[in-house]
Amino acid sequence: MATRTPRNTLNAELIVRTALDLMEARGTDAFSLRGLAAELGVGPMALYTYFRNKDDLYDAVRDHLMALVPPVPAGASWPDQVRAVCRGLRRLMLEHPCLAQLLASRPLSGHETARVAEGLLGVLRDAGFDNETAARTHTTLFTFVLGATSWEIQMAAERRDPEAWRRLRTTMEALPATEFPVVVALAPELARTTGGDDQFDYGLDLLLAGLAAKAAG
């Protein structure tokens, strides 16, 4: 939009911030390099001076967001520290839904992403887990948070589209109770597990209970 931007006013930081604003305002899927360039008042190719391609820009936006993951709280027990990091990451994903897609579609890299990993891995090592267990646990926790929160965000987005939501409810209610007795009987409970703090903490507590058993045994 707007008028043409004069030369040498563009930079990587501005591009990343504008990209993030655009994803937040118009939706992650609607984001395009052409739209971003228009918003910045430059031609699409101007962006290629700062980023190799679209994925490269995605990585930069992701790292920009990962800087907002709060640090590990000092002086807490290790399970509470793990809880804090996982909840902090989930919270950030809920505040910036594009982060879910950015984390899921690209391998981890970048300074701020490493910082988050360093925090969680440090907690696990200090808790006394050996290197392999710490690494396995880190990946398990990360993929759990990513999977659970991505799903939550996806379901919330579906609920926002009234037409899609109506169709989903219709097909759910049309399921034959003779063929799917348990799904039909538990439909209300299932609908309540598509998201929310309680559902997330339930899964996280299962993992932590398993970990505690491992640490004790």
Next chain:
Amino acid sequence: MATRTPRNTLNAELIVRTALDLMEARGTDAFSLRGLAAELGVGPMALYTYFRNKDDLYDAVRDHLMALVPPVPAGASWPDQVRAVCRGLRRLMLEHPCLAQLLASRPLSGHETARVAEGLLGVLRDAGFDNETAARTHTTLFTFVLGATSWEIQMAAERRDPEAWRRLRTTMEALPATEFPVVVALAPELARTTGGDDQFDYGLDLLLAGLAAKAAG
């Protein structure tokens, strides 16, 4: 491709099977309705007679694949039954990588998808969990399998692209050991947790250990 297909030879089943073949052969991201129509020898708009839009076709392909999730093994303990269902779903996702994206991007619906949910929910109810716990556990297990396996598939795809893989290794090795001592020290172990049966079973066993504690307590 090929020549023009005569009228009335098209049907939903053929479209779904061809779409799946195309996703498998050329990659999920490269899939397009126009490419599918060309493969079928029809105009792009011919598909709209059978599917409302691209998402509607995606739902059909997903349900087509979910039919291949093996049934719950009878006569096993409930933790082994849970293990079997989760492993079966993961195995299918690894065999058909597009399933990961199809599950993650759309809400669950369809006959075969309901069948899989019915199986797992039935196991949990028969294990003695109340309705809410069964529903919460089902969603937790599903999002865990989805998150862990999607990540595994994504990392495997990245490894296949030599240029992207080289860049990833380079940035990992360039991380300063003074700022990220634990990440650098555990880099070999972390690289080994990006996938594989052991990594998946480790996370699944944590969840099952947490569940067992809950069932006992």
Next chain:
DNA sequence: ACCTGAACACCGTTCAAGT
């Protein structure tokens, strides 16, 4: 180094029309 402009090879979907 930084950015433009035209071009290439695509997309999903609407609309009006044909059989």
Next chain:
DNA sequence: ACCTGAACACCGTTCAAGT
């Protein structure tokens, strides 16, 4: 009901050129 053809409003990226 089933399918076509043209059109609309887009994409990411390459390439050659300009400052």
